Amino acid sequence: MHTTELLGKEIENKEKQMNIDFYNDFSSIRRYIMTDFSLSHHQSLELLNELADHILESQSNGATAQEFFGDNLELYANELVEELPTEKTFFKLSVIGYAVFNVLGLLFLLMMIVELFVTFTSSGHFEFYPVALIVSVATFLFGVLGSLFILLKFSHVEEFKDRKYNLLKELPIYAAGGITILGSQMIFKNMDVGPKTHLNWYMYIVLALIAVVIGYLCSNKAD
Numbered sequence: 001m002h003t004t005e006l007l008g009k010e011i012e013n014k015e016k017q018m019n020i021d022f023y024n025d026f027s028s029i030r031r032y033i034m035t036d037f038s039l040s041h042h043q044s045l046e047l048l049n050e051l052a053d054h055i056l057e058s059q060s061n062g063a064t065a066q067e068f069f070g071d072n073l074e075l076y077a078n079e080l081v082e083e084l085p086t087e088k089t090f091f092k093l094s095v096i097g098y099a100v101f102n103v104l105g106l107l108f109l110l111m112m113i114v115e116l117f118v119t120f121t122s123s124g125h126f127e128f129y130p131v132a133l134i135v136s137v138a139t140f141l142f143g144v145l146g147s148l149f150i151l152l153k154f155s156h157v158e159e160f161k162d163r164k165y166n167l168l169k170e171l172p173i174y175a176a177g178g179i180t181i182l183g184s185q186m187i188f189k190n191m192d193v194g195p196k197t198h199l200n201w202y203m204y205i206v207l208a209l210i211a212v213v214i215g216y217l218c219s220n221k222a223d
Contacts, residue, residue: 007045014052021065022055029077036081047080094218099145101215105208107137112204125198132191136184143180147173 011030015023029051033044058068069076115126150173199207 004042004045007042007049011045011048011052014049014056017056017059018052019059019065022059022068025065025069025073026052026055028073029080032074032077033081039081051080096145097218098215099148100141101211101218103141103144104137105211105215108204108208108211111199112201112208115199115201115204119201127196127198128188129191129193129196131193132188135191136188139180139187140184143177143184146180147177 015026018026026048030048033039033048034041036044039047055068111126118124118126
């Protein structure tokens, strides 16, 4: 079985051999399939690799992109996806887990930087309310990751449609994400619940490493 990285390279090499019409249609189908969360990343690449083989064979036989794909590119792409079994809920949770724990790892590193800055500039510590931190982080993750997944889904749905006003259509998604990010900052700043605490800088490194390792394990499940 091809590895995910090898499949990606093979597809790129085959794309270079396609004429402009095949390349444009294949690129649209590739974006459509890669944003379909019913398939794993590896499944998507295997499907695209097989499609690229068929395209190059047809191209060498003199077929045009119109003859190969037909009149409805979206219908062709949907028929490709329907041929494969959809992934179970566990896979989708793995994708979400990968994103969540990598964001948490980055957050812990940022908090370590703040702790070091406060320590060196005031000989104190970066103190926070644990409850406020948990609630604000949950709000932040909901806003950022929720907006990202919605944008990817929107891109998937709109791939074969008129993209003229896509930015205007996406503005409410950006606005909702921005509001939740701002809300998470306000919660962290103003939610004075329970006792304050602090962590030494090296504890943030430990927490970041744990989060990254868990994210890596999730990514293996996602592939």
